[in-house]
Amino acid sequence: MNRDAPLVLGIETSCDETGIGIVRGRELLANVIASSMDEHARYGGVVPEVAARAHLEALRPALTEAVATAGIRLEDLDAVAVTSGPGLSGALMVGVGAAKALALSLDKPLYAVNHLVGHVGADVLGEEGPLEYPTIALLVSGGHTSLLLVRDLTSDVELLGETIDDAAGEAFDKVARILGLPYPGGPQIDRVAAEGDPKAIRFPRGLTLPKDMEKHRYDFSFSGLKTAVARWVEVRRDAGEEIPIADVAASFREAVIDVLTSKTIAACKDYGVPRLLLGGGVVANARLREVAQQRADSAGVELRIPAFSLCTDNGAMIAALASELIMEGAEPSSLNFGADSTLPVTDIHVH
Amino acid sequence: MSNVILSIDTSAGTSIAVVKDGTVLSSRSTPDTMRHAEIIGSFIHEVLSEAGIASSEVTHVAAGMGPGPFTGLRVGIAAADAFAFGAGAILLPMNSHDAIALEFLDTDPENNVAVTTDARRKEEYVSFYTGLDDQGCPIRAHGPAIQKPGEYIVTDSAYVQATEVPASWLGVLAERMLVAGRAFLPFEALYLRSPDVTMSNGPKRVVQEMRGGQK
Numbered sequence: 309m310n311r312d313a314p315l316v317l318g319i320e321t322s323c324d325e326t327g328i329g330i331v332r333g334r335e336l337l338a339n340v341i342a343s344s345m346d347e348h349a350r351y352g353g354v355v356p357e358v359a360a361r362a363h364l365e366a367l368r369p370a371l372t373e374a375v376a377t378a379g380i381r382l383e384d385l386d387a388v389a390v391t392s393g394p395g396l397s398g399a400l401m402v403g404v405g406a407a408k409a410l411a412l413s414l415d416k417p418l419y420a421v422n423h424l425v426g427h428v429g430a431d432v433l434g435e436e437g438p439l440e441y442p443t444i445a446l447l448v449s450g451g452h453t454s455l456l457l458v459r460d461l462t463s464d465v466e467l468l469g470e471t472i473d474d475a476a477g478e479a480f481d482k483v484a485r486i487l488g489l490p491y492p493g494g495p496q497i498d499r500v501a502a503e504g505d506p507k508a509i510r511f512p513r514g515l516t517l518p519k520d521m522e523k524h525r526y527d528f529s530f531s532g533l534k535t536a537v538a539r540w541v542e543v544r545r546d547a548g549e550e551i552p553i554a555d556v557a558a559s560f561r562e563a564v565i566d567v568l569t570s571k572t573i574a575a576c577k578d579y580g581v582p583r584l585l586l587g588g589g590v591v592a593n594a595r596l597r598e599v600a601q602q603r604a605d606s607a608g609v610e611l612r613i614p615a616f617s618l619c620t621d622n623g624a625m626i627a628a629l630a631s632e633l634i635m636e637g638a639e640p641s642s643l644n645f646g647a648d649s650t651l652p653v654t655d656i657h658v659h
Numbered sequence: 660m661s662n663v664i665l666s667i668d669t670s671a672g673t674s675i676a677v678v679k680d681g682t683v684l685s686s687r688s689t690p691d692t693m694r695h696a697e698i699i700g701s702f703i704h705e706v707l708s709e710a711g712i713a714s715s716e717v718t719h720v721a722a723g724m725g726p727g728p729f730t731g732l733r734v735g736i737a738a739a740d741a742f743a744f745g746a747g748a749i750l751l752p753m754n755s756h757d758a759i760a761l762e763f764l765d766t767d768p769e770n771n772v773a774v775t776t777d778a779r780r781k782e783e784y785v786s787f788y789t790g791l792d793d794q795g796c797p798i799r800a801h802g803p804a805i806q807k808p809g810e811y812i813v814t815d816s817a818y819v820q821a822t823e824v825p826a827s828w829l830g831v832l833a834e835r836m837l838v839a840g841r842a843f844l845p846f847e848a849l850y851l852r853s854p855d856v857t858m859s860n861g862p863k864r865v866v867q868e869m870r871g872g873q874k
């Protein structure tokens with residue numbers, strides 16, 4: 309096996325994107341993403357069984373396209389990589405079953421890796437050169453909201469905090485529904501909020517009160533915020549008042565972003581880490597990037613945000629993380645690992 | 660040229676076999692319905708080693724497309740599809756009930772047999788067969804269809820529950836179908852039921868809920 313610049317194919321099926329990525333060392337060769345988002349739109353959120361069915365159908369076309377885009381021959385691969393968790397278990401299992409069989413069909417080693425750490429690993433594929441450590445990483449999507457302290461990508465990742473109820477992306481979806489906006493909520497809220505006043509309504513910032521900060525300094529909660537928005541809107545609707553949708557959207561978005569960025573910058577300061585990496589689909593939110601940049605600048609923190617196609621769930625980040633592991637001499641996974649919906653971030657490489 | 664078939668079925672437990680020119684060279688099966696993703700890799704590895712077959716020698720991959728419980732069923736189909744892709748082999752999607760019917764009818768080709776899978780919620784999947792044809796393939800007269808137990812009853816028919824689907828027989832049938840030039844199924848899992856989701860009628864009211872929760 310080439311351990312200097314391994315050619316790795318990564319399979320990602322933890323949520324609603326079927327991702328197949330191919331990397332050579334730290335060079336990105338292909339990043340094919342098939343999303344079942346449209347199929348979830350009518351339900352207003354990701355339906356696990358719908359996502360899992362879509363993965364099965366999308367797998368072969370995505371594999372075919374990735375190999376063609378990368379311009380490689382399958383037999384030239386050094387390894388196959390796959391997300392073992394965390395994520396939706398039925399969805400993860402499709403990827404795990406496929407990855408094991410693909411590796412065996414090619415007689416190649418298989419690396420099972422952690423999805424969240426994969427989001428951090430995506431950064432190595434960027435043009436800005438390798439990430440320095442330690443770094444704080446904030447990963448925000450429809451499936452997770454996690455704050456990590458990464459001392460070393462392949463060996464030392466610590467979970468500082470995560471959401472104790474809804475993921476941030478989920479909160480965007482739910483508030484969009486309250487406002488009568490379509491799914492997915494993130495881009496819709498973002499669009500409507502552009503015309504609104506973020507200071508119009510002071511919505512609660514979850515887990516920021518002193519008593520909460522003791523126990524949940526780096527944890528997030530968006531359920532209370534969602535309920536507060538719903539209540540605010542209902543009371544006015546019941547009274548027959550017009551709802552200032554732009555102001556509600558802007559104020560809600562500001563509350564989410566305020567909590568995300570303030571807790572994250574606090575972690576950078578507390579741990580004396582002058583580097584911050586953002587990842588996950590919610591990074592598409594322009595206001596999040598803007599506030600993160602402002603607060604990082606004033607705190608003297610270097611901010612890194614990978615290209616958007618590497619921020620959403622994708623197979624390239626899984627291949628990239630495995631490639632780093634291989635370059636450091638890590639041994640392949642056994643054939644016996646499973647899908648682990650609650651895989652902790654400390655399990656970077658599953659054996 | 661020989662047909663070397665890797666046969667995979669996870670519609671019940673996990674079952675994998677290698678069938679070369681109609682002869683079963685190796686097989687592994689477990690009725691465990693909880694660990695498909697964990698087991699499938701070692702089973703594929705073991706059947707190929709025991710048969711002395713290299714992955715590149717596999718010409719076809721037979722895939723049991725169900726019917727069966729969704730989550731486990733997909734593991735085998737995904738594995739079969741990916742193996743075929745990697746090995747450059749032809750994927751053969753098949754009805755898992757056909758394998759059980761063949762196992763049953765092979766010794767008694769004139770008999771009738773109904774194969775059933777528990778579909779939960781007081782329903783079952785049923786396929787009904789009326790013997791083997793000239794090429795030794797089961798003649799499916801009905802199904803697979805979802806129905807209430809006892810809804811489809813044929814007198815004088817044997818009933819077999821699909822609690823274990825033998826990949827060995829699935830592979831043997833795939834060989835017979837290839838020789839006879841039969842059509843295989845399209846690449847669609849036989850879920851026989853829509854995803855369990857109820858459409859929401861918009862967001863729930865919270866004001867009412869809050870009041871309801873207060874005394």
Ligand SMILES: [Zn+2]
Nearest residue numbers: 427449588621
């Ligand atoms: Zn993710």
